[in-house]
Amino acid sequence: MATAREIMTGGAECVGENETLEAAARKMKDLDVGSLPICGEDNRLKGMLTDRDIVIKCLAEGGDPRTAKAGEFGEGKPVTIGADDSIEEAIRTMQDHQVRRLPVIDGHNLVGVLSQGDIAKNYPEDRVGELVAFISY
Secondary structure (H helix, E strand, O other): OOEHHHHOEEOOOOEEOOOEHHHHHHHHHHHOOOEEEEEOOOOOEEEEEEHHHHHHHHHHHOOOOOOOEHHHHOOOOOOOEEOOOEHHHHHHHHHHHOOOEEEEEEOOEEEEEEEHHHHHHHOOHHHHHHHHHHHOO
16 A cells, blocks of 8 residues: 555645735645645644635634734644555544644655545545545545
C-alpha cells in the first residue's frame, strides 16, 4: 500500500500565524483551495485554517477578517500524518479526528497535505467498498 508521501499534494503553502484572515482568504482564492496550513514564525505547523473557519468562527461571530489573525484559529495540537505512514493510517486518523485533510510531516517539516480526494484517486479498485464507508462520514 502507498504512503502519504506518495499520494499527497506536495508543496503545501502556509498562511503565517500573524497574517490576517483576509490575506488567508485571498491566498485560498489564488490557490483554489479551501484550507491552508497555519505556520508559525518558527516555520512549525500551528494548525489548519479552512474557509469555513473564516465564515463561521470570524464573520458569523462579528469578527473582522482584516484584523483577525490566522494563528487565533489554529486550535490545539494539529492533527498530522507522517510522510511515510500508510494510507490506512491516514484513513484511521481522519476518521478518529473527523477531518478531511491532514498536513503531512517529515520530521518537523511540512511537506504536503493529504486529502480525502488524494486517497480516493489512489485507492486500489478492489477495495473501493472500504473507501465509500470512509468518505461517507
